[in-house]
Amino acid sequence: MKEDKRISKEESIITAAEKVFSEVGYKNAKMEEVASVAGITKVTLYAYFQSKENLYMAITFRGFQKLLNGYYQVTEKCKNKSGLISTLSLLDKFMDFSTDNFLYNEALLNYFSLVRSGNEKKLSEAIKESIYFKKMQDIHNLLFKLSAKEILRGKADGSINNNLDPLFLSLHGWTMIIGYSKVLNASGNQDSTIFHMKISDLKKLVLQTAKLTLVNNIGLEEPILNV
Amino acid sequence: MKEDKRISKEESIITAAEKVFSEVGYKNAKMEEVASVAGITKVTLYAYFQSKENLYMAITFRGFQKLLNGYYQVTEKCKNKSGLISTLSLLDKFMDFSTDNFLYNEALLNYFSLVRSGNEKKLSEAIKESIYFKKMQDIHNLLFKLSAKEILRGKADGSINNNLDPLFLSLHGWTMIIGYSKVLNASGNQDSTIFHMKISDLKKLVLQTAKLTLVNNIGLEEPILNV
Amino acid sequence: MKEDKRISKEESIITAAEKVFSEVGYKNAKMEEVASVAGITKVTLYAYFQSKENLYMAITFRGFQKLLNGYYQVTEKCKNKSGLISTLSLLDKFMDFSTDNFLYNEALLNYFSLVRSGNEKKLSEAIKESIYFKKMQDIHNLLFKLSAKEILRGKADGSINNNLDPLFLSLHGWTMIIGYSKVLNASGNQDSTIFHMKISDLKKLVLQTAKLTLVNNIGLEEPILNV
Amino acid sequence: MKEDKRISKEESIITAAEKVFSEVGYKNAKMEEVASVAGITKVTLYAYFQSKENLYMAITFRGFQKLLNGYYQVTEKCKNKSGLISTLSLLDKFMDFSTDNFLYNEALLNYFSLVRSGNEKKLSEAIKESIYFKKMQDIHNLLFKLSAKEILRGKADGSINNNLDPLFLSLHGWTMIIGYSKVLNASGNQDSTIFHMKISDLKKLVLQTAKLTLVNNIGLEEPILNV
DNA sequence: GATGAATGAGATTTCATTCAT
DNA sequence: AATGAATGAAATCTCATTCAT
Numbered sequence: 001m002k003e004d005k006r007i008s009k010e011e012s013i014i015t016a017a018e019k020v021f022s023e024v025g026y027k028n029a030k031m032e033e034v035a036s037v038a039g040i041t042k043v044t045l046y047a048y049f050q051s052k053e054n055l056y057m058a059i060t061f062r063g064f065q066k067l068l069n070g071y072y073q074v075t076e077k078c079k080n081k082s083g084l085i086s087t088l089s090l091l092d093k094f095m096d097f098s099t100d101n102f103l104y105n106e107a108l109l110n111y112f113s114l115v116r117s118g119n120e121k122k123l124s125e126a127i128k129e130s131i132y133f134k135k136m137q138d139i140h141n142l143l144f145k146l147s148a149k150e151i152l153r154g155k156a157d158g159s160i161n162n163n164l165d166p167l168f169l170s171l172h173g174w175t176m177i178i179g180y181s182k183v184l185n186a187s188g189n190q191d192s193t194i195f196h197m198k199i200s201d202l203k204k205l206v207l208q209t210a211k212l213t214l215v216n217n218i219g220l221e222e223p224i225l226n227v
Numbered sequence: 228m229k230e231d232k233r234i235s236k237e238e239s240i241i242t243a244a245e246k247v248f249s250e251v252g253y254k255n256a257k258m259e260e261v262a263s264v265a266g267i268t269k270v271t272l273y274a275y276f277q278s279k280e281n282l283y284m285a286i287t288f289r290g291f292q293k294l295l296n297g298y299y300q301v302t303e304k305c306k307n308k309s310g311l312i313s314t315l316s317l318l319d320k321f322m323d324f325s326t327d328n329f330l331y332n333e334a335l336l337n338y339f340s341l342v343r344s345g346n347e348k349k350l351s352e353a354i355k356e357s358i359y360f361k362k363m364q365d366i367h368n369l370l371f372k373l374s375a376k377e378i379l380r381g382k383a384d385g386s387i388n389n390n391l392d393p394l395f396l397s398l399h400g401w402t403m404i405i406g407y408s409k410v411l412n413a414s415g416n417q418d419s420t421i422f423h424m425k426i427s428d429l430k431k432l433v434l435q436t437a438k439l440t441l442v443n444n445i446g447l448e449e450p451i452l453n454v
Numbered sequence: 455m456k457e458d459k460r461i462s463k464e465e466s467i468i469t470a471a472e473k474v475f476s477e478v479g480y481k482n483a484k485m486e487e488v489a490s491v492a493g494i495t496k497v498t499l500y501a502y503f504q505s506k507e508n509l510y511m512a513i514t515f516r517g518f519q520k521l522l523n524g525y526y527q528v529t530e531k532c533k534n535k536s537g538l539i540s541t542l543s544l545l546d547k548f549m550d551f552s553t554d555n556f557l558y559n560e561a562l563l564n565y566f567s568l569v570r571s572g573n574e575k576k577l578s579e580a581i582k583e584s585i586y587f588k589k590m591q592d593i594h595n596l597l598f599k600l601s602a603k604e605i606l607r608g609k610a611d612g613s614i615n616n617n618l619d620p621l622f623l624s625l626h627g628w629t630m631i632i633g634y635s636k637v638l639n640a641s642g643n644q645d646s647t648i649f650h651m652k653i654s655d656l657k658k659l660v661l662q663t664a665k666l667t668l669v670n671n672i673g674l675e676e677p678i679l680n681v
Numbered sequence: 682m683k684e685d686k687r688i689s690k691e692e693s694i695i696t697a698a699e700k701v702f703s704e705v706g707y708k709n710a711k712m713e714e715v716a717s718v719a720g721i722t723k724v725t726l727y728a729y730f731q732s733k734e735n736l737y738m739a740i741t742f743r744g745f746q747k748l749l750n751g752y753y754q755v756t757e758k759c760k761n762k763s764g765l766i767s768t769l770s771l772l773d774k775f776m777d778f779s780t781d782n783f784l785y786n787e788a789l790l791n792y793f794s795l796v797r798s799g800n801e802k803k804l805s806e807a808i809k810e811s812i813y814f815k816k817m818q819d820i821h822n823l824l825f826k827l828s829a830k831e832i833l834r835g836k837a838d839g840s841i842n843n844n845l846d847p848l849f850l851s852l853h854g855w856t857m858i859i860g861y862s863k864v865l866n867a868s869g870n871q872d873s874t875i876f877h878m879k880i881s882d883l884k885k886l887v888l889q890t891a892k893l894t895l896v897n898n899i900g901l902e903e904p905i906l907n908v
Numbered sequence: 909g910a911t912g913a914a915t916g917a918g919a920t921t922t923c924a925t926t927c928a929t
Numbered sequence: 930a931a932t933g934a935a936t937g938a939a940a941t942c943t944c945a946t947t948c949a950t
Contacts, residue, residue, distance in 0.1 A: 009913090031940065044914055046941070112409045113333060122252040164432070171410060172432050179406030183398065186339045197395045204447040205391070205399050205440075212445065213436050220431040258924060270926085271931060279924065479803035485945060497947085498910060506945065560794060566867045618886070622878045625864070626886050633860030636793045637852060658901040659845070659853050663894050667886075672893065674885040690934095712919065725935055727920070 006048075013038045013048055014058050022103045026056055051126035054133075060111050061132040063104030064139045067097050071146050083154020084214055090147045091173055091210050095203050098181035105181050111136060112178065144170050151214070160214045169214065176206050233275075240265045240275055241285050249330045253283060278353035281360075287338045288359040290331025291366065294324050298373050310381020311441055317374045318400050318437050322430050325408035332408050338363060371397045378441070387441045396441065403433050464502055467492045468512050476557045480510060505580035508587075514565045515586040517558025518593065521551050525600050537608020538668055544601045545627050545664050549657050552635035559635050565590060598624045605668070614668045623668065630660050687729075694719045694729055695739050703784045707737055732807035735814075741792050742813040744785030745820045748778050752827050764835020765895055771828045772854055772891050776884050779862035786862050792817060793859060825851050832895070841895045850895065857887050 016038035020029045031052055035045040049055040070093045078086035098105040114123065115137070127133050148170040154160030162169060184199055243265035247256045258279055262272040276282040297320045305313035325332040341350065342364065354360050374397040381387030389396060411426060470492035474483045485506055489499040503509040524547045532540035552559040568577065569591065581587050601624040608614030616623060638653060666672075697719035701710045712733055716726040730736040751774045759767035779786040795804065796818070808814050829851040835841030843850060861883060868880050 006913095030938090041915055042940095043916080043942085047914080050941090052940070109409070121250055122255065124255055168428070168432075172429060172436070175406035175410045175429070175433060176403055176436075177406065178409045179402030179404065182336060182340075182405045182409070183402050186342070197392065197398060201395070201447050202399060202402065205395075205445065206402065208445045208447070209399070209436055209440050212439050212443070213432075216439070218432070218435045218439065220428055220435070257922090268932060269924090270933085273925070274930065277925095477802055482803065482805055484943090495911060496945090497912085500946070501909065504946095563863060567863075569867070619878065622882070622886075625878060626883060626890070629860030629864050629883065629887065630857055631860065632863045633856035633858065636790070636859045636863070637856045639793060639796055655849070655901055656853065656856070659849075659894075659899070660856060662899045662901070663853070663857075663890055666893050666897070666899065667890050670893070672886065672889045674882050674889070686934095711917090722936055723919095724921085724937080728935080731920090733919070 010048055010058070013040070013045065014055070014062055017055050018059055018062075018103055021056070021059065026052075031055075050129065053124060053126040054130040056107065056110075057127065057130040057132035057136070059103065060107035061136055061139070063101060063107050064111075064136055064143075066101070066104065067094065067108075068139055068143060068146075070094075070097055071143060075146065075150060078150075082159035083150050083152070083157050084159035084211070086150040087147060087154055087160070087173070087214060088207055088211055090150060091177055091207060092203075094177045095180055095184075095206065098177075098184050099199075102185075105185055109178070109182055109185055111140075115140075144174065147173055154214065161217045162214050163217055164220070172213065173210055176210060180206050237275055237285070240267070240272065241282070241289060244282050245286055245289075245330055248283070248286065253333075258282075277356065280351060280353040281357040283334065284338075284354065284357040284359035284363070286330065287334035288363055290328060290334050291338075291363055293328070293331060294321070294335070295366070295369060295373075297321075297324055298370060302373060302377060305377075309386035310377050310379070310384050311386035311438070313377040314374055314381055314387070314400070314441060315434055315438055317377060318404060319430075319434060321400075321404045322407055322433065325404060326411065326426070336405060336408075338367070342367060371401070374400060381441065388444050389441050390444055391447070399440065400437055403437060407433050460502075464512070467494070467499065467502055468509070468516060471509050472513055472516075472557055475510070475513065480560075485509075504583065507578060507580040508584040510561065511565075511581065511584040511586035511590070513557065514561035515590055517555060517561050518565075518590055520555070520558060521548070521562070522593070522596060522600075524548075524551055525597060529600065529604060532604075536613035537604050537606070537611050538613035538665070540604040541601055541608055541614070541627070541668060542661055542665055544604060545631060546657075546661060548628075548631045549634055549660065552631060553638065553653070563632060563635075565594070569594065598628070601627060608668065615671050616668050617671055618674070626667065627664055630664060634660050691729055691739070694721070694726065695736070695743055698736050699740055699743075699784055702737070702740065707733075712736075731810065734805060734807040735811040737788065737791075738808065738811040738813035738817070740784065741788035742817055742820070744782060744788050745792075745817055745824075747782070747785065748775065748789075749820055749824060749827075751775075751778055752824060756827065756831060759831075763840035764831050764833070764838050765840035765892070767831040768828060768835055768841070768854070768895060769888055769892055771831060772858055772888060773884075775858045776861055776865075776887065779858075779865050780880075783866075786866055790859070790863055790866055792821075796821075825855065828854055835895065842898045843895050844898055845901070853894065854891055857891060861887050 013034070017029075017034045020034045020037055029052075031045060032042055034055070035042045038045065045055075049058060071090055074089045074093045075086060078089050081089075098108075114127065114133075120128075144167060148166040151160055151166040151169050155163075155166070180202060183202065240261070244256075244261045247261045247264055250256075256279075258272060259269055261282070262269045265272065272282075276285060298317060301316045301320045302313060305316050308316075341354065341360075371394055375393040378387055378393040378396050382390075382393070407429065411429070467488070471483075471488045474488045474491055477483075483506075485499060486496055488509070489496045492499065499509075503512060525544060528543045528547045529540060532543050535543075568581065568587075598621055602620040605614055605620040605623050609617075609620070634656065638656070694715070698710075698715045701715045701718055710733075712726060713723055715736070716723045719726065726736075730739060752771055755770045755774045756767060759770050762770075779789075795808065795814075801809075825848060829847040832841055832847040832850050836844075836847070864883065865880055
């Protein structure tokens with residue numbers, strides 16, 4: 001009960017923070033304002049989230065969770081479809097997620113800038129102490145694994161022919177998605193254009209490319225470049 | 228003469244800033260520290276660079292130039308090779324650049340988030356006034372155009388068969404590279420039993436995928452997902 | 455019964471508060487800590503004592519009572535002795551009290567700073583509402599009156615010859631005691647080579663001085679200073 | 682030069698703080714307000730004085746210095762007078778000082794509450810770190826010594842006959858003065874009455890008592906109290 | 909009455925940026 | 930152009946006190 005209440009309050013605060021951060025951006029957002037929107041005082045806000053950065057990590061975490069839920073929904077819906085379709089659907093889901101949740105997308109990209117092996121110094125104390133930051137390592141692993149699982153299924157059902165390690169292919173998928181989401185982040189939204197090209201077209205191409213990669217047994221021979 | 232001196236001082240400041248930013252990250256970096264490392268005072272630092280953001284723009288500009296130089300070197304070296312090889316070599320170059328120059332890579336990505344459509348309002352005064360920012364606006368498309376040019380050459384010499392707009396394909400290449408550089412960070416952090424793949428392998432796969440995309444006439448039909 | 459219980463709880467809280475205040479001083483003491491030492495929660499603490507100041511008043515009141523009891527004991531014991539001896543014994547008692555009960559002594563002094571003329575405005579609401587504060591106002595003159603009474607007796611029995619108002623002499627006695635207790639602290643802190651005198655010696659001198667003042671008919675002519 | 686400027690700025694801040702503290706009292710005084718009165722910002726205020734407590738210590742220190750100056754003036758003016766007159770003049774000076782400088786008097790009394798041997802815990806970190814607090818130990822020693830010196834002179838010139846250690850007599854003098862100043866502090870000012878008695882009369886009596894103590898060769902035999 | 913959570917007011921800190929000399 | 934000092938805006942913290950249950 002008590003715990004429930006705390007969690008629900010946390011959630012409402014995060015929601016308020018999302019509103020404020022979305023409107024004015026992380027840097028310009030004031031904790032005072034977040035508190036006010038959440039209908040609490042600054043001190044209470046700090047009682048729940050120990051720092052502005054931690055609050056942002058909480059938002060990021062929520063974004064990750066939402067994405068994870070989406071992943072679960074997709075795999076559930078696709079359980080009777082081929083592993084390939086399931087895998088591509090995950091990529092599709094991710095891209096839609098990035099499109100529909102600008103704040104989360106930004107947060108997620110920020111997260112990926114943060115997690116740098118062996119570069120502790122870049123992490124502020126506040127982030128190091130953020131429980132959400134710690135939790136996120138697990139979730140982001142999980143996401144990798146979930147798509148790896150679908151890839152594995154695809155290999156089993158014959159829809160995926162690439163013989164590379166599923167986790168590796170999963171990682172490669174992320175490569176394309178993250179790149180896409182970054183471009184999206186820079187562009188504003190899917191309907192906008194970049195160099196006169198629609199972002200939505202980029203999404204289609206990413207999916208096609210992913211499909212090609214999975215269907216064909218592409219190996220790791222380096223193309224002859226001689227540069 | 229005076230101008231030379233000023234430029235050389237600017238350079239040394241930028242170098243100091245790169246050192247500091249690399250170590251602790253942009254956000255945690257203090258102007259005081261930058262000044263100290265550069266062997267000058269804060270006010271002098273401000274005399275040269277009017278804001279922290281402008282200083283970051285200066286770094287970004289340097290990164291830009293370095294990458295651009297690399298691009299020129301590659302196209303020069305590949306001028307007798309096929310357009311495909313040249314294009315892939317550019318991607319290869321970019322990946323190396325991203326891996327080797329974390330700070331520049333981050334800065335470039337940050338820049339592209341800044342410069343895109345509809346973001347005018349989000350630009351701080353400091354950035355709007357940044358001379359480096361202005362300089363970059365003139366040349367930031369160059370990178371895309373350079374690779375688009377090689378793709379075009381590839382189409383001409385028959386090594387590239389994809390009929391999509393070269394600039395678009397060029398952008399698609401970027402997405403993969405960007406994702407590659409971001410994912411690298413995150414995965415490098417992981418439990419090695421899970422993500423035991425080598426960075427170089429991921430790079431190879433990215434190149435293979437790019438090659439597939441360029442060689443085959445992939446269109447923009449969305450794969451049937453039905454989710 | 456209920457009332458008894460309440461009182462006993464109040465007492466135990468005051469005892470806890472005395473412990474805490476003694477250790478860290480009134481200002482640094484935290485209500486949280488007092489509650490914790492008393493084995494209750496902060497809110498319960500507030501249910502018994504409505505403010506930190508009121509709690510301090512309660513302690514003061516206890517100190518008052520203790521001193522007053524001491525005074526009664528002394529006058530009782532000295533009822534067959536001269537008024538002079540009785541008066542000096544009161545001063546002696548007071549000095550012992552000050553030395554042995556630092557907290558009470560401070561509290562008493564603080565109280566007298568509070569209660570004096572023209573300070574109405576400076577009294578915080580919390581103090582004005584303090585029931586202990588009110589209680590004390592009824593009895594705080596008692597101490598003076600008690601010693602004034604003994605002085606009066608001394609004048610009657612011929613042991614005291616000073617013709618000044620007994621209450622005034624009583625007050626003068628206080629000034630010496632108060633000073634004694636304050637200076638003790640400061641000098642105890644000093645380099646022992648300089649202030650190598652014993653506390654007990656200072657006390658003796660104070661008593662001697664008081665005796666001199668009482669025995670001789672000292673008036674209020676200002677000594678000629680010409681400065 | 683630089684140092685001079687800093688000191689002069691410090692002084693002007695202390696003056697501002699005295700103004701504010703006098704008006705509303707230490708507890709109610711806001712650092713923001715002090716800064717504003719000093720014509721600087723809060724941050725600058727903190728650059729000079731690291732805490733509110735330290736600022737108060739600075740005021741206290743100033744009070745001590747002022748008192749010390751007064752002491753020097755008195756001894757200078759009295760150099761051709763007897764040691765007794767000089768000593769009594771010091772006491773007189775101190776009492777006038779207490780009367781004329783309510784804030785300093787309060788601060789000084791507070792200081793004497795603070796300096797307690799072996800009770801480090803009562804000192805807040807801020808006070809422990811206060812350079813003014815440290816400095817004060819020296820000054821308050823000096824004050825003791827200055828009057829001891831005059832007492833010594835008095836013994837030499839025959840105006841003082843008490844054979845007790847001059848430093849000890851000096852301490853005893855302080856005892857009376859501090860007590861007086863505390864009563865003064867409680868009463869408001871010299872013209873006010875306490876128990877229908879004038880504070881100014883108390884001052885006279887204190888001086889008379891001191892004179893008696895110095896002139897007569899009072900020893901330390903304890904009056905027979907038998908309590 | 910007891911409890912956990914919240915409030916309000918102000919102290920303190922951090923830094924990018926600016927000013928006066 | 931260089932320097933030391935100051936500013937402004939917001940983050941963060943501390944604690945007595947109060948509220949809701």
